[in-house]
Amino acid sequence: MTALNFAIPGGIGAILAGLMFALLKGDRKSAVDMVVHVFLAVVMAIFIAFLAAKAIENPGGFTEILVGGLLSGVLYSLVALGFVLIFKASGVFNYAQGAMVLVAGLALVRSLDFLTAKGVATIAAVPLAILFSGAVMALCAFVIEKWVLRPLLNQDGLTLFMSTIGATFVLEGLAQMIFGSGVYPLKLFPTDPMILLENVFPGGILVNKLDVWGGVIAGVLVATLAAFFQYTKTGRALRAVADDHAAAQSVGIPISWIWFIVWLVAGIVALVAATVWGTKLGVQFSITFLALKALPVLIIGGFTSVPGAIAGGLIVGAGEKLAELYLGEIIGGGIEYWFAYVLALAVLLVRPQGLFGEKIIERI
C-alpha cells in the first residue's frame, strides 16, 4: 500500500468521526451516552476508513463484494419484511416467520413436483403450485389466529411472542411430516452469473442473476405493501390495531379479521421469500435459519418500518460480506454471522428503535 492509500482513508475516517459525533451528539442524555457515542463513532470511522483503503487497493474486488453484499442484504430483507408486517400490525414479534418461509417453500416445491410428475406443463404447474401454497399459508393464518392469537387477545407482547415460538415448532414439525425433510431443488429464476463493468475493472465484477431478481422482487413487494398500508381501509385498520388492540376493538375494528389478514399477508411475503431462497439453496429445513439473519436486519432498520427492513438488509448484507473478507483475514474468518449482531448492538446503543423505527414513549 502506498502512503496515499493510508492518507485518503485516514482523512475520510477523521471527517466521518466528526460527522458521526455531531449527528449523535443531539441525542445524548448523559456523560455515559456521550462516551459510548464517541467510541462508536470512532470505531465506525476506523472501519469505514479501513474499507476505503481496501477499495483503493483493489477497486474491482471491493466493488464486487460490496454489490454482492448489498444484493444478499435485499434477500435478507425479504424475510425481514414478514416480521415487520406482523409487528407493525399486531405488535407481535413473530418468531415463526422463518418456519412460515419453510412451510410456504415446501408446499410450493412439493406441489410443483407433484404436478410436473403428473404431466402438467410447467407454465400451468407453476401458477397452480403458487395458488396451492398460498392456500396453505391462508390455512396457517386462520389456524394461528383462531387457536394461538385469539385466546391471547390483550395479553402483553412477551406472551404473544412466546406463543409464536410454540407455533414455530408445530409448523416446522408438521411441514416436514407432511411434505418431507429432504432437499427439494426449485428453479423459478435464473441463477447464472454475469460479468458487469468489464471495461472499468480488470475481469469485471460478477453478479448473480438470482440476486438481481431478488432485488427487483423486493422493490415491487415494498411498493405494494407501502400502498396497502397507506391507501387501503384494511391497511389503516391494521395500523390502528397495532397502536392499541382494545381501543381499535372499541371503535368497531374486527380484530380477529385484521389479524387473519396480517398473518395471511406475512404468509404471502414468506412465500415470495421462499421462491427466491428456495431457488438459491433448494427448499429444505435450513431455510428457517433465515429468521436469525433477519433479526439484526430488524434491529438496525426498526421493527415497524418497511423501508427500514430494506435499509437494514442492505447494511447487514454489505457489512457482513466486507467484514468477512477484509476483517476475516486479520482476526480469523467465520465472523459473518456474529458481525451482523455486532452492528445491531451498535445501533441499539445509539437508537434503540432502529434507524427507521418509531420511537415508542410509554407512560409508566
Next chain:
Amino acid sequence: MRKLLGTAVLVGLGLATAAPVLAQGEQFIPVLSYRTGAYAVNGVPFANGTLDYLALLNERDGGINGVKISWEECETGYATDKGVECYERLKGKGATGAAYVSPLSTGITFALTEKAPGDKIPLLTLGYGRSESRNGAVFPWNFIAMGSYWTGADVAIQHVAKEMGGFDKLKGKKISLVYHDSPYGKEPIPALEAFAKKYGYTFKGIPVTHPGVEQKSQWLSIRQDRPDYVLLWGWGVMNGTSIKEAAAVAYPRDKMIGIWWSGAEPDVTPAGDGAIGYKALMLQHGPGQFGVHAEIKKNVIDKGKGHGKEDFGQVLYNRGLINSFIGTEAIRTAQAKFGKKPLSGEDVRWGFENLNITEARIKEAGFEGMMKPLKLSCTDHQGADLARVQQWDGKEWKVISDWYTADRAVLDALVAEQSAKYAAEKKITPVDCSKAG
C-alpha cells in the same frame, strides 16, 4: 371429558411415536441420529442404513449368535449438547448398558471422548472424530475405524498431485480448504499445513459458519484468489450451497474435492447441473446395491420393517450399514471370548480392539465391493488407510481413481505428536499395548 380425551390422544401419540425396540436380556445399542434440522438430509439415510442392518440381524439370524439386539434412537439434531444428553439417557439402558455409541458428529465425539472412559463405553466413529484417536494407547475407548480426516486430507492431496502430474508440481500452487467452522471442519487443517510444508503449496483455510446457508463472501474471495484446487469439508446444507456458489462464481467444479462427508447424493442434487464434475473422496465404499442389500430387502423391507426408501443403496445409507456391520462384528468378536450373551461396553471394547474383518467375512456378510478387510489393534484403532475418488456426472457418482493409501510416514508422526499432547493435557497414562490381551 374433553380433558380426558385430550390426555388419551396425547398418551397414544407419545406411545406411537416413541416405541424403542427394547427388552431385557438383549444386547442394547443406542442410535444417536438426526432426522430433523439443518443436517437431516445427511442424517436420515445414515440412520436408516444403521437401523436396517440391525433389523436384518434380528430378523434373519435372531440377533448376533442368537443374542437379540435392541436399540433406541435419539435425536441429536447434530448439536453437541443434545448428543451428550442422548448419550446420558441411553448409556445405562438394556441388560448390560450400551454396547457402543456412534455419535455421528465430531463435536459430540469430542465431548464424549471425555466421558466414555468413565462409563466404559466404546465410541465407534467411522471416518470422523479425533484423528489422533487412532492411537489406542491414549484413546482406548475411541475407534476411528476405516479412516480419519487426516487420511482424507492425505488422499485428497495425493489425488491433486496425480492430476497435476506429480508431487513436485504442487510447489507454488494454491490449495484452499472451505470448511464447516466446527471441530469437524477444523480437523484436517494440521495435516494440510504439514503437507503444505512438505510439498511447497500455499494453504488457505476459509471457514463457513453453521449451518452454511450463506457463503457469498467466501466464494467471491475464491474468485479473486483463484486457488488451483478447493477442498471441501462441509456437512448438510453447507455442501450443496458450496457447490452452488462455486457454480455462481464459475469456479471449475472438477477442481473441487470434498471429503467423504461431502460426497453423497443430497450434497449434489440441489445444485443440479452445477454439480457436474464435482469430486469427492470415498470412505472405501460408494453408492450401489450389494449382497447385503438383497438380504435386507428380503428379510426386512419386504416384511414392512425397513427404514430405507429412496435412500436405499445411496452413499450415506451404505455407510450406515457398514457402521452397524463393524459395531456388531465387534460384539461378535467379543462373544467369542466372553460368551454368547449380552455384553458390557468393556467387553465390546475388547471386541473392537481384536476386530479382524477378513475378505471371507466381508463376502459372507454381503459387503463385498463395499469395503476392504479391517483389522484393529491396541495400537491402531483405525485399521485402514484406503480411499478412492468419485465424480458426479449429473446423474450418479462414478469412481474415477484407483485405491489410494494414505502416507503414514507423515500421518503417524502427527498422530503421535497430537495424542501425546492430549495425554499430557488430560494427564492420561498411555496403555501398555504390549500387555494388551
